[in-house]
Amino acid sequence: MLTEQRRRAYLSAMQVVHWLPRAELPFAAPSRPELLLPLAPPEDIDFEPPPRQIADKSPVAPQARVVERPKIEVPRPGVSAKAAAKPVEAPEQAATPRPVPVPPPRFALQLLRAGDCLLLVELATGQPFQSRDPSYLLLKDMLRAAGLPDAPQIVGEPVRWPLLMRGNMDQGPDAARDFVQGFVQARLEEAPCTCLWLVGTPALRFAAGADDQAYYQTLKLDGLGEAWALPGLELLMDEPQRKADVWKAMRQLMARWKPVE
Structure with a gap:
């Protein structure tokens, strides 16, 4: 009571x-x-x-x-005078919600040189090429068919993204694109090339800002010159019918790095 x-x-x-x-x-x-x-x-x-x-x-x-x-x-009862007198926030004064951070993409790319061409190739497993890997053997066959040396020279370490597993550094898609383009451009300044092969969707996306709709086409890129878009090696092994489209486009481009006999 x-x-x-x-x-x-x-x-x-x-x-x-x-x-x-x-x-x-x-x-x-x-x-x-x-x-x-x-x-x-x-x-x-x-x-x-x-x-x-x-x-x-x-x-x-x-x-x-x-x-x-x-x-x-x-x-x-229970509502204090201070809470009752609190002014209502105007809509324009309301706190702006923070944008949801975009998770960093995950990929691995290897840069190689074969004659007058540079190749930026997707590493589907994330590991460097081995001499008996089926994907590496397919790449050697493609270079031989293009009239280029079938023993490409590895240029630097593979580019693996994200760079850091922890930390507050921005590692979103835009940062990845800037890093890959800067990496390739620096190698081109050291030794220019006639054509840059972009093999695989990550190479296309982060070096040229394109997607798989650009397969078999040539692209003119600022700072990187002329590039040729190709499906990934794993995709070519899973879908062999794509090799015919690669060969058809290759025949039109071979004159750029190999004189027509």
């Missing part, structure tokens, strides 16, 4: 100045007679209709006779 002191504290928190109990309250102070007089409702306040009288079986003392009064909406 509530004591009179605690009851008055709750009413003060709800900003209730005058109130009347519906039944006799234990430990309550006696009611003041002037509070039992009916009050005229103010004209500028909307009142709710009086609730239906519900029979109450509790004994009622004569001095605590119930007087119907219109209800005035008051703040809910």
Whole structure:
């Protein structure tokens, strides 16, 4: 049960100045007679209709006779005055949600040189080429058919992305593209080439900003010169019918790195 002191504290928190109990309250102070007089409702306040009288079986003392009064909406209990006075944030002042970070792409590329051509080749397994790898043997066959040396020279270490497994450095697609293009451009400045082969979708995407729709086509790239887009070696082994398209495009380009006999 509530004591009179605690009851008055709750009413003060709800900003209730005058109130009347519906039944006799234990430990309550006696009611003041002037509070039992009916009050005229103010004209500028909307009142709710009086609730239906519900029979109450509790004994009622004569001095605590119930007087119907219109209800005035008051703040809910537990809401502090500071919280109620807090201004509502305008939509333009609302905090802008942070963009969701794009996960870094994962790929491995190997740069090789064969005659007057540079080859940026996707490493499907992420590991360097081995002399008996089927994909490497296919690449040697392609170079032999193109009239280029079939023992390409490896240029530098494979480019593996992401560079760091931890840290706050930006390693998204744009950063990967800048890194790959800068890496190839630096090798071209050391030793220019006639044509740059881009073998595999990661090589196309991060060196030329293209996708698989550019297969078998030649692309002119700023800072990288002329490039030839090719499917990945694994894809050529899985879909041998693509080799015919590679050979058809190769015959039109061979004059750029091999004089026509």
